[in-house]
Amino acid sequence: MIRSTVKELFAGGKLNEAVLLKGWVRTRRGNKKVAFIAINDGTTIHNMQVVADAEKFPEALLKQVTTGCSLSVKGRLVESLGKGQQVEIHAESIELLGACDPEVYPLQKKGHSFEFLREIAHLRFRTNTFGAVFRIRHALSFAIHKYFNDKGFYYLHTPIITASDAEGAGAMFRVTTLDLVDPPRDDQGKIDFGQDFFGRSTNLTVSGQLEGELGALALSSIYTFGPTFRAENSNTPRHVAEFWMIEPEMAFYDIDDNMDLAEDFLKYLVRYALDHCKDDLDFLNNMIDKELLERLQFILENDFVRISYTEAIELLEKSGKQFEFPVGWGADLQAEHERYLVEQEFKKPVILTGYPSEIKSFYMKQNEDGKTVRAMDVLFPKIGEIIGGSQREENHEKLLKRMREMEIPEEELWWYLDTRKFGTVEHSGFGLGFERLLMFVTGMSNIRDVIPFPRTPKSAEF
RNA sequence: UCCUCAGUAGCUCAGUUGGUUAGAGCGGCGGACUGUUAAUCCGUAGGUCGUAGGUUCAAGUCCUACCUGAGGAGCCA
Numbered sequence: 001m002i003r004s005t006v007k008e009l010f011a012g013g014k015l016n017e018a019v020l021l022k023g024w025v026r027t028r029r030g031n032k033k034v035a036f037i038a039i040n041d042g043t044t045i046h047n048m049q050v051v052a053d054a055e056k057f058p059e060a061l062l063k064q065v066t067t068g069c070s071l072s073v074k075g076r077l078v079e080s081l082g083k084g085q086q087v088e089i090h091a092e093s094i095e096l097l098g099a100c101d102p103e104v105y106p107l108q109k110k111g112h113s114f115e116f117l118r119e120i121a122h123l124r125f126r127t128n129t130f131g132a133v134f135r136i137r138h139a140l141s142f143a144i145h146k147y148f149n150d151k152g153f154y155y156l157h158t159p160i161i162t163a164s165d166a167e168g169a170g171a172m173f174r175v176t177t178l179d180l181v182d183p184p185r186d187d188q189g190k191i192d193f194g195q196d197f198f199g200r201s202t203n204l205t206v207s208g209q210l211e212g213e214l215g216a217l218a219l220s221s222i223y224t225f226g227p228t229f230r231a232e233n234s235n236t237p238r239h240v241a242e243f244w245m246i247e248p249e250m251a252f253y254d255i256d257d258n259m260d261l262a263e264d265f266l267k268y269l270v271r272y273a274l275d276h277c278k279d280d281l282d283f284l285n286n287m288i289d290k291e292l293l294e295r296l297q298f299i300l301e302n303d304f305v306r307i308s309y310t311e312a313i314e315l316l317e318k319s320g321k322q323f324e325f326p327v328g329w330g331a332d333l334q335a336e337h338e339r340y341l342v343e344q345e346f347k348k349p350v351i352l353t354g355y356p357s358e359i360k361s362f363y364m365k366q367n368e369d370g371k372t373v374r375a376m377d378v379l380f381p382k383i384g385e386i387i388g389g390s391q392r393e394e395n396h397e398k399l400l401k402r403m404r405e406m407e408i409p410e411e412e413l414w415w416y417l418d419t420r421k422f423g424t425v426e427h428s429g430f431g432l433g434f435e436r437l438l439m440f441v442t443g444m445s446n447i448r449d450v451i452p453f454p455r456t457p458k459s460a461e462f
Numbered sequence: 463u464c465c466u467c468a469g470u471a472g473c474u475c476a477g478u479u480g481g482u483u484a485g486a487g488c489g490g491c492g493g494a495c496u497g498u499u500a501a502u503c504c505g506u507a508g509g510u511c512g513u514a515g516g517u518u519c520a521a522g523u524c525c526u527a528c529c530u531g532a533g534g535a536g537c538c539a
Contacts, residue, residue, distance in 0.1 A: 029498045036498050051497080067489095084499045104472080108489045109500050112473065115531065170538065207539090232537055233463055245539060324535090335535075388539065433539030446532090447539095458530080 001074065007043035009087065014077050021048060021089060022072045022097070024126060027109050028065050035062055039071060045132055045279050049088040050075065057094060068100035068107060114449050121453055121462045129287065132280035133442050133450055136273060140438065143272040144246055147265060148223045153248060156215040156222040158208030163200055164412050171231040172203035204229035209429060210416050212249035213392060216427055217419045223248040233457050237446040238383060240435065242455040249429035255374040255391040258428035259351050262378055262387050263304050270299050273441050289443030295381065296441065305346045308354040309372065315345060332359045335384060342379045350379045362406045364390040366398055376430065383439050389430020396420035
């Protein structure tokens with residue numbers, strides 16, 4: 001007999017047929033006469049109830065049917081006699097695939113704190129919440145590829161190990177095969193990376209953007225979607241040391257095209273989740289965040305507000321609100337400022353553009369005013385900055401000048417500069433933090449709970 | 463990295479101005495119950511009070527350092 005999944009059985013079509021189901025026991029209830037076994041196989045948030053007539057099965061077998069054990073059940077799928085589920089399986093045979101000692105199995109029927117579940121990250125997939133979160137994570141990964149593929153973008157694999165440490169996106173993790181106890185040293189006593197595996201100093205990537213630009217300046221539109229690493233000692237619910245980032249990069253796009261794409265992309269992903277993950281989102285809306293579905297719907301129905309950094313500063317100054325950090329042109333916006341704009345002033349997602357060049361990266365296109373660059377940050381309610389991007393500086397002279405001003409080693413980025421020498425064109429791109437998107441879509445409030453095995457300072461157990 | 467808070471049973475927590483034998487709910491185990499839905503009811507076991515020092519006649523409780531976790535800030539995605 002072919003195994004059916006819980007999802008298939010709830011989809012209908014097998015009513016009153018003999019079926020085979022395999023999965024893990026969530027709960028067992030009952031009495032001397034009858035046992036009710038809730039089985040979950042991860043294919044859906046819902047459990048299948050198996051009803052076992054106690055007289056038909058050895059007591060020793062039913063005794064081993066405890067929370068967490070794995071079972072193979074043959075039986076008939078019938079309309080449920082009880083309330084709470086439409087169908088159930090009346091068991092004809094039950095095979096214990098793997099026992100689960102209830103005295104030491106850490107998951108119980110009752111809810112656990114997310115902090116505790118992080119300590120047993122290898123088992124937390126078996127809970128309703130994490131099952132839902134990781135099914136949604138899968139669905140959105142797939143949707144990202146679908147979106148870009150349908151739009152004619154090419155998926156470009158940018159390197160995980162990079163030689164340049166000039167990407168300017170934060171502290172990096174070193175990659176080396178040198179003996180850390182006794183590394184080779186040069187005349188000055190400094191570590192000689194010439195003897196390292198790649199013959200030079202290398203790190204884990206903090207962004208695929210620079211390589212992404214190389215691809216876009218030949219293939220028109222590309223995107224990367226892969227792991228990214230930041231060795232920042234950040235201890236917040238919005239940061240992890242290893243996270244997944246989506247970085248589209250488009251030739252012949254200016255900053256307005258870039259904003260249009262970012263807004264369309266985010267709305268597409270939210271809609272995809274609503275269309276394909278209804279059961280899981282309903283569960284999360286019920287258990288985690290009562291306003292989740294409302295907020296997702298709201299994103300779809302409203303245009304993002306687009307204002308310049310200068311206008312934002314004026315609004316903040318006029319607001320009459322007392323901020324902990326002073327507002328003034330030239331200073332970066334603090335979290336409280338961004339929160340005010342998104343949650344009080346507009347109550348919508350906001351795209352901020354035209355930041356002062358001093359507070360932004362070297363590769364961003366300089367505006368004619370000589371003071372600002374064509375950067376854009378997309379700010380979302382609850383989670384803050386979800387996207388950072390810009391139109392890139394395509395003028396070789398201006399880019400070189402800016403690199404020298406900001407002391408970016410131009411010899412290391414000769415290949416990047418080459419693109420501005422050989423048929424340069426206007427182009428743009430942005431980075432979307434996948435986990436931050438997931439936080440928004442699932443309503444989970446800690447980034448450690450939307451990635452299977454979070455990497456944070458002092459924590460890499462699994 | 464800075465600030466704040468927390469760490470007591472497998473989990474979630476209570477524990478008074480320092481004072482005898484550290485409590486509860488859930489989970490586990492044993493039992494009862496003819497269809498349960500986080501079942502219910504009765505019973506029961508379970509603790510190096512984060513670690514190391516210190517103060518005191520006496521420390522879960524006060525002090526110091528460290529470790530771990532959470533929230534806020536910074537960095538950013």
